[in-house]
Amino acid sequence: MKTRKFLLFAVLLSFMATSCVPMFQDPIDEDPVENPKYPEIVFYAPVEKNPPNTNFLPAFEGQTRIHGIRTTTNYSSTIITNQLTQPWGIDVLPNGDLAITEKSGSLRIVKPDGTVGPAIKGFPAINANGQGGLLDIAVSPNFETDRMLYFTLSLRSSLGSVTAVGKARLSEDQSALSNFVVIYEATPYFNGTGHYGSRIVFDKEGYLFVSTGDRQSLQTRNNAQTLDNGHGKVLRITTEGQPAPSNPFINQAGAHPAIYSYGHRNVQGLAIHPITGELWASEMGPQGGDELNLIEPAKNYGWPVIGYGEEYNGQPVGEGLTQKEGMEQPVYYWDPVIAPAGMTFYTSNVIPEWENNVFIGGLRSRHIIRLMIKDQRVIGEERLLENEGQRFRDLAMGNNGELYAITDEGRLYRIGK
Numbered sequence: 001m002k003t004r005k006f007l008l009f010a011v012l013l014s015f016m017a018t019s020c021v022p023m024f025q026d027p028i029d030e031d032p033v034e035n036p037k038y039p040e041i042v043f044y045a046p047v048e049k050n051p052p053n054t055n056f057l058p059a060f061e062g063q064t065r066i067h068g069i070r071t072t073t074n075y076s077s078t079i080i081t082n083q084l085t086q087p088w089g090i091d092v093l094p095n096g097d098l099a100i101t102e103k104s105g106s107l108r109i110v111k112p113d114g115t116v117g118p119a120i121k122g123f124p125a126i127n128a129n130g131q132g133g134l135l136d137i138a139v140s141p142n143f144e145t146d147r148m149l150y151f152t153l154s155l156r157s158s159l160g161s162v163t164a165v166g167k168a169r170l171s172e173d174q175s176a177l178s179n180f181v182v183i184y185e186a187t188p189y190f191n192g193t194g195h196y197g198s199r200i201v202f203d204k205e206g207y208l209f210v211s212t213g214d215r216q217s218l219q220t221r222n223n224a225q226t227l228d229n230g231h232g233k234v235l236r237i238t239t240e241g242q243p244a245p246s247n248p249f250i251n252q253a254g255a256h257p258a259i260y261s262y263g264h265r266n267v268q269g270l271a272i273h274p275i276t277g278e279l280w281a282s283e284m285g286p287q288g289g290d291e292l293n294l295i296e297p298a299k300n301y302g303w304p305v306i307g308y309g310e311e312y313n314g315q316p317v318g319e320g321l322t323q324k325e326g327m328e329q330p331v332y333y334w335d336p337v338i339a340p341a342g343m344t345f346y347t348s349n350v351i352p353e354w355e356n357n358v359f360i361g362g363l364r365s366r367h368i369i370r371l372m373i374k375d376q377r378v379i380g381e382e383r384l385l386e387n388e389g390q391r392f393r394d395l396a397m398g399n400n401g402e403l404y405a406i407t408d409e410g411r412l413y414r415i416g417k
């Protein structure tokens with residue numbers, strides 16, 4: 001009996017230990033690095049210790065392998081549930097509940113205490129093959145009155161598949177979606193299951209930014225460079241799926257009027273800077289060359305003409321260029337790759353040193369990337385939750401200064417004080 005009690009106690013202890021992990025920093029085994037430009041910040045050697053895949057030189061100092069930084073405020077990371085199935089997108093409702101998509105085609109409402117609601121259906125037939133499925137979610141800025149949720153998803157027809165945007169109304173009791181309607185399709189359809197891009201975020205004017213990908217085929221890759229299609233773009237649409245009236249190519253014959261920027265490979269992270277309102281994006285490169293971009297209208301972000309990666313077989317992409325007139329440089333790039341997914345800015349001062357930093361989920365790298373940004377440049381990089389071994393798919397800012405992160409393995413983390 002005593003043994004059983006002890007066992008129960010031990011099991012309880014181990015459960016507590018795994019579900020709430022205080023984030024003690026690794027012992028600092030390296031000396032700080034001087035950076036006279038920012039004397040108030042303590043910097044370290046770059047966090048990336050492995051050799052790059054390529055020999056490319058950055059276009060400017062600090063474009064890659066920037067100084068390391070370390071969070072000094074004590075914070076904790078808690079797995080509030082591990083009962084999700086391939087969650088892909090997360091956003092926060094005004095009441096603090098979390099709206100999470102599952103790739104196979106369900107919406108889940110999760111309470112901040114970890115209670116997972118039933119699988120909410122109401123979507124058209126989901127094509128969850130490969131990288132497709134029910135993908136991202138954005139809560140209406142007017143949710144308290146309109147109760148609308150916006151989604152990206154991959155749709156299939158006899159012509160192939162496409163990245164699409166839809167919307168539906170969440171019932172007052174948060175148990176059902178009604179009147180799902182597809183409002184936009186980033187045509188053409190293509191017979192493939194990769195590179196749907198597919199983040200969706202509201203800007204400060206109430207328009208939706210939507211990212212797409214190049215559809216992961218040599219047949220479609222160059223679509224990113226032309227304006228007559230929806231592949232490899234950042235799009236800007238109204239909540240009715242119409243092009244935003246101020247879009248840069250709206251009056252250009254032959255151009256898709258929803259296009260905001262182009263030359264993208266596969267943008268899987270979008271976030272609006274809380275102070276400036278700028279749109280920032282994470283973009284998956286090939287081997288080497290994952291990017292952080294500051295997205296501006298009408299600009300060409302270079303894929304597949306320029307980049308800091310190579311083909312998976314080690315051959316150059318195209319002519320193997322990193323710079324070209326008329327094409328934008330990434331603000332920051334990673335080589336070797338991290339496979340950056342969803343991202344969010346930290347908009348609170350609960351953890352003061354995090355305010356206005358960007359946090360990006362790393363799939364391949366299995367950690368969360370924290371970047372400190374000043375004057376549109378990255379000045380410091382930190383890796384969070386490195387010991388968790390999770391593929392971090394998306395992040396969202398909570399209402400009380402906490403971050404939420406979902407992983408492909410089905411976990412939902414709360415990270416904060």
Ligand SMILES: [Ca+2]
Binds near residue numbers: 263302306307328330
């Ligand atoms: Ca680029």
